[in-house]
Structures are given as structure tokens and as C-alpha cells.
Amino acid sequence: MYVSMKDMLWHAHQHHYAVMAINCVNMEQAKAIIESAEEESSPVIINISPRQLKAHGYGYIMVPMIQALAKQASVPVAFNLDHGANFEDIAQALKWGFSSVMIDASSYDFEENIRRTSMVSTLAHSLGKSCEAELGHVGLAANADGQNIDYYTHVMQAKEFVERTGCDCLAVAIGTAHGAYPKGMIPQLDFERLTQLKHALNMPLVLHGGSGAGEENIQKAVACGINKINVCTDLMKHAKEALIKTLADEPDIEYMELNMAVEDAMKDFIKAYMRFIGSSQQYIFDKHIGPELD
Ligand code: 13P
Numbered sequence: 001m002y003v004s005m006k007d008m009l010w011h012a013h014q015h016h017y018a019v020m021a022i023n024c025v026n027m028e029q030a031k032a033i034i035e036s037a038e039e040e041s042s043p044v045i046i047n048i049s050p051r052q053l054k055a056h057g058y059g060y061i062m063v064p065m066i067q068a069l070a071k072q073a074s075v076p077v078a079f080n081l082d083h084g085a086n087f088e089d090i091a092q093a094l095k096w097g098f099s100s101v102m103i104d105a106s107s108y109d110f111e112e113n114i115r116r117t118s119m120v121s122t123l124a125h126s127l128g129k130s131c132e133a134e135l136g137h138v139g140l141a142a143n144a145d146g147q148n149i150d151y152y153t154h155v156m157q158a159k160e161f162v163e164r165t166g167c168d169c170l171a172v173a174i175g176t177a178h179g180a181y182p183k184g185m186i187p188q189l190d191f192e193r194l195t196q197l198k199h200a201l202n203m204p205l206v207l208h209g210g211s212g213a214g215e216e217n218i219q220k221a222v223a224c225g226i227n228k229i230n231v232c233t234d235l236m237k238h239a240k241e242a243l244i245k246t247l248a249d250e251p252d253i254e255y256m257e258l259n260m261a262v263e264d265a266m267k268d269f270i271k272a273y274m275r276f277i278g279s280s281q282q283y284i285f286d287k288h289i290g291p292e293l294d
Contacts, residue, residue, distance in 0.1 A: 002071045002078075003099060003292060005045060006100075006290065008045070008076055009228055011043070012227035013227050017277060018229050018279060019042075019043050019044060020045065020231055020279065021082070022045070022230075022270065025048070027065060028266070030046065030062075032263045032266035034077055035267060038074050040275065040280040042075060043076040043078075044078075045079070047080050049082040050089040053089075059096050063079075063097055067097060078100055079100065080099070081098050081102055082102055084103050084120070090123075091123070094129060100124070100129055100132065101131055103120035103167075105133070106136065113135065117131070117167055125166070132167065133169075133170055135158050136174075138178060139151060140177055141181045144177075145177045146175050147187070155196045158172070159201060170203065170204075172206065172207070179209070186214040205226050207226045207230065211231055235266060238266055239266050
């Protein structure tokens with residue numbers, strides 16, 4: 001079933017677990033994500049960024065395909081524009097029928113972030129869609145941005161931000177960063193700040209840069225109030241490694257079989273992740289994670 005992210009994440013907020021939001025650039029990934037969710041009786045979110053939409057997974061192909069897969073799925077599936085940076089990309093995503101959009105105005109100052117986020121939030125809500133925003137800034141692992149405390153989300157600012165923008169969930173900066181961390185590095189997360197944010201906001205919170213953050217960190221982040229975890233790099237890495245290994249083991253494998261082997265490897269990774277962030281089996285216990293979308 002195809003749903004908005006809003007009700008899905010409120011359910012996660014109320015029941016203290018997190019939902020994976022996984023970046024997806026092709027049919028094999030979309031199938032792996034949705035089949036994993038079905039096999040785990042878990043809600044799931046498919047993320048695509050404007051860059052991915054422009055580079056490879058073009059909207060006119062990906063959107064109808066993901067909607068078709070989501071609508072026939074036995075579990076709730078939301079479809080979110082990841083890191084929408086400008087109004088054109090966001091309006092296009094809503095026109096295509098994404099069930100949710102993220103406005104990332106986190107590199108602007110506080111007032112400009114509020115102005116841009118409010119505009120997108122109002123537009124998304126008028127269409128029955130949900131809106132994710134970011135305050136503080138989750139930068140790049142390669143630049144060590146996660147350890148720059150100046151980027152972290154301020155608790156009092158976050159409260160004002162949510163009240164003034166009406167966003168449905170908030171991505172917070174507490175020490176993670178996008179992409180692969182330097183070899184051997186596990187980031188240190190500011191759990192005290194996260195706990196304060198959860199207490200002050202009492203709403204679904206989002207962790208970007210989930211890849212490579214370490215199982216212990218991820219589980220603690222969920223315990224402290226994270227309800228959506230964005231994962232891109234780790235899934236791409238698993239897919240690539242499976243591709244290399246399968247070809248090394250079976251150089252004569254047919255192309256279709258190769259794709260199927262990679263899909264299975266992605267499913268193993270996703271299903272294990274769903275279990276350790278607590279979204280597995282959530283759909284069995286509560287059949288009402290929001291109305292279905294057309
Ligand atoms: P990673 O690539 O670090 O998993 O980050 C994904 C993300 O946050 C997408 O918004």
C-alpha cells in the first residue's frame with residue numbers, strides 16, 4: 001500500500017522504532033526494498049534524490065514503477081524526495097506523485113530555512129503529502145562534517161523551527177555525515193542532544209548519513225528517538241560487492257541471473273537492518289499506518 005510518510009513515522013514515534021529510508025536508483029533496488037519490507041512485515045520508505053533522478057533513475061520511469069510496486073505491496077510504502085533543494089525539483093516531485101518531499105534548506109540561515117521550509121510544507125500538505133525538513137546541517141563524512149559541532153541542531157531553535165514551519169518530521173545533526181567515513185572510523189554521536197531534541201519536539205526525528213555509523217550507535221539513536229534512518233552508501237556498497245563476488249564465482253552467469261543475485265544480497269542486508277532498528281513485524285500489530293494514496 002502506498003502511503004504518506006506522516007502517519008507511518010508517527011506510528012514509529014509512538015511505538016519507539018525506526019523505519020529505513022533507502023535510496024533507490026533502479027528496478028532491482030525498488031524490488032529488493034519492497035520485497036524485504038513484505039517479508040519482514042515492515043513499513044519502508046523509498047528515497048530518491050534530485051541528483052539520482054537526473055543522473056540515472058529518471059522520474060518518468062522510477063515514479064510509476066515505484067508507485068505500482070508500492071500499491072500492490074502488502075505493507076505500507078512511502079516514497080520521498082530526498083534532499084529537495086529547490087522549488088522546481090520539489091514541485092516536479094509532487095506533480096509526479098511522490099508521497100512525501102524533503103526540503104533541505106539547512107545550508108541557509110535560520111530565517112531563510114524557515115521561509116523555504118514553510119512554503120514547501122504548506123504546498124505538500126495542501127496535496128495530502130508530507131514534508132521533511134532539516135535543521136543544523138548533516139554534511140559529508142569525507143569532510144569530517146559530522147564532528148563539526150557548529151553544524152549540530154540547537155534544541156530551542158528546533159522547537160521554534162517546527163512550530164513555524166509545520167514540517168512533519170525533522171532531520172537533526174548529531175554527529176553523522178553522508179557517505180563513507182574514513183576507514184576504521186565510527187562517528188561519535190551526541191545522544192544527550194538527541195534526547196533533549198526528542199523531549200522538546202515530541203515528534204518523528206530523522207537520522208541522515210546512516211551508513212557506516214555502527215550498529216551500536218544506530219540502535220542507541222533509535223532508543224533516543226530517531227524514527228527514520230536514511231541509508232544510501234551501505235546499500236550501494238553491498239550491491240557492488242555482491243556483483244563483484246557473483247561474477248568472480250560464476251563468470252559465465254547470465255545477466256538476468258546476475259541481477260537476481262545482487263537483488264538477493266540487497267534483501268539480506270535490508271532485512272537484517274529492519275530487524276535491528278525494530279521495524280520488522282510492526283505492520284502485523286497495527287494495520288492502520290495512514291490512508292492509502294492514489
Ligand atoms: P549515507 O549515504 O551515508 O547512508 O546517507 C544517506 C542519506 O542520508 C540520504 O539522505
